[in-house]
Amino acid sequence: MPIRIATGGIAQETNTFQWEPTTLADFSRGSSGIERGEGIMRLRGTGTIYGGIIAEAEANGVELIPTLYAHAVPGGRVSREAYEAFCAEILDGFRRALPVDGVLLGIHGAMALEHGPDGEGPLIAQIRELVGPDVPIVAPLDLHTNLSEEMMAGANAFVGYKEYPHIDMPETGAHAMRLLLAVIRGEARPTMVHARLPLIAPNQSMVTTWQSPLKEAIDRAREMERAPGVLAATVLGGFPFADIPFAGLATIVVTDDDPALARRLADELAALCWARRERFTIRPTPIADAIAEALAGAPGSVYVLADIADSGASGTAGDGTAILRGLLDAGARSAAIAQIMDREAVAACVAAGIGATITLSVGGKHDGLHGEPVAVTGMVRLIHEGGFAIGGAMGRGTRASRGKTVVLEIDGPGGIELQLTELRGHPSDLNHFRAFGIEPTERRILVLKSAAHFRAAFEPIATKVIEVDAPGISSPDLRRFPYKDLRRPIYPLDPETTWP
Numbered sequence: 001m002p003i004r005i006a007t008g009g010i011a012q013e014t015n016t017f018q019w020e021p022t023t024l025a026d027f028s029r030g031s032s033g034i035e036r037g038e039g040i041m042r043l044r045g046t047g048t049i050y051g052g053i054i055a056e057a058e059a060n061g062v063e064l065i066p067t068l069y070a071h072a073v074p075g076g077r078v079s080r081e082a083y084e085a086f087c088a089e090i091l092d093g094f095r096r097a098l099p100v101d102g103v104l105l106g107i108h109g110a111m112a113l114e115h116g117p118d119g120e121g122p123l124i125a126q127i128r129e130l131v132g133p134d135v136p137i138v139a140p141l142d143l144h145t146n147l148s149e150e151m152m153a154g155a156n157a158f159v160g161y162k163e164y165p166h167i168d169m170p171e172t173g174a175h176a177m178r179l180l181l182a183v184i185r186g187e188a189r190p191t192m193v194h195a196r197l198p199l200i201a202p203n204q205s206m207v208t209t210w211q212s213p214l215k216e217a218i219d220r221a222r223e224m225e226r227a228p229g230v231l232a233a234t235v236l237g238g239f240p241f242a243d244i245p246f247a248g249l250a251t252i253v254v255t256d257d258d259p260a261l262a263r264r265l266a267d268e269l270a271a272l273c274w275a276r277r278e279r280f281t282i283r284p285t286p287i288a289d290a291i292a293e294a295l296a297g298a299p300g301s302v303y304v305l306a307d308i309a310d311s312g313a314s315g316t317a318g319d320g321t322a323i324l325r326g327l328l329d330a331g332a333r334s335a336a337i338a339q340i341m342d343r344e345a346v347a348a349c350v351a352a353g354i355g356a357t358i359t360l361s362v363g364g365k366h367d368g369l370h371g372e373p374v375a376v377t378g379m380v381r382l383i384h385e386g387g388f389a390i391g392g393a394m395g396r397g398t399r400a401s402r403g404k405t406v407v408l409e410i411d412g413p414g415g416i417e418l419q420l421t422e423l424r425g426h427p428s429d430l431n432h433f434r435a436f437g438i439e440p441t442e443r444r445i446l447v448l449k450s451a452a453h454f455r456a457a458f459e460p461i462a463t464k465v466i467e468v469d470a471p472g473i474s475s476p477d478l479r480r481f482p483y484k485d486l487r488r489p490i491y492p493l494d495p496e497t498t499w500p
């Protein structure tokens, strides 16, 4: 009889400074999706956690029982209606699947709810209640997980991503599945221990394409995983744009029945991060300086100006205008912007039609935290339904969509190509330009609303990446955020914080 493993979950990263909740409808818009039953199995071979989970299950002759996997692009708190509907459907699927040998969850780790700070903990608790104490529950976790005590209490093992951009999602899914199989086969008895630091850090300090402070700790975690008896070692950077008590850095180590070793290693990883706490500070470049540097670059240069404070992957407004304003003020040319979310502007361009020249006010309308609306005049060069294939490592084999998309050409050919979209974007792939007729390697300036995920695809083509200091709710300057529920004291908001 094959090993039977039930799988499903809810994955969303919540920016609690985003006023607009993530509703049931949002889970089926744009790049979000609700996969049911065999729909989950269609993620076979993709650059997602399920790419790895399914491959490992099939290689081991496991009977994987897919229930529901609901995933939404980062945004505001998940509505009670959506959360409760998904939980009920997942639990129902698991109930019908019983008896099972194990549970492999498809969760993110930083979901907050309209009615509570923790989405994952209560879901895991309900699953534990259903399957009983003896069925192992294992999950891969996003590097930005805000780890709760309830998550720790309900699961047997977590394995976190080690790369940001998250190019290792399939690998982490496969690792989680291998760990679960070892437990089911009686080859391992997982003991999981975590350590929590009074430390909150901006996403940009967690990037692993350079020796960021978080990467240094992750390198040590990788080393730990090569030692006998260590099943998984994880450093979670946390997601700082969540005003919840348990946001921030944490470490998790899973050993084979050796609680003392797990404790020692989890504490060692935490100490590595704590020793580097000052280096988690990010100092982005003022907008005008970044633009001037790019315009002064050698012919053929490609400068990425990363709008890290309005990152589509961090649940911001997606309609920040400060860099566009700067480009217009500087008279910049050969600049392409991915993208500004503005449904009204898209509708106006569609009504005007391809080839029409139109004057309108774009962006800055969602929450007043991402710059003012900017008046532009341009020619509607392209109207696109918005869907396109992801070609790079992150999310390969999946499709992205930002809803209906318009390319507005400002200042004629070779001027500023502004993409206006109906939904928030997450420009992590070269196809965010190429699908819309813009060749990114041939533009002097690429403006990307992305905190870090853009790096996997764009660092290889960029002469230089400049993180720009614009306003927004994924700014690395955490002192700008009105935290109320976050535990205190916490570094760097309270500089005198001590640990342990």
Ligand SMILES: [Zn+2]
Residues within 6 Å of the ligand: 142, 143, 144, 166
């Ligand atoms: Zn993440």
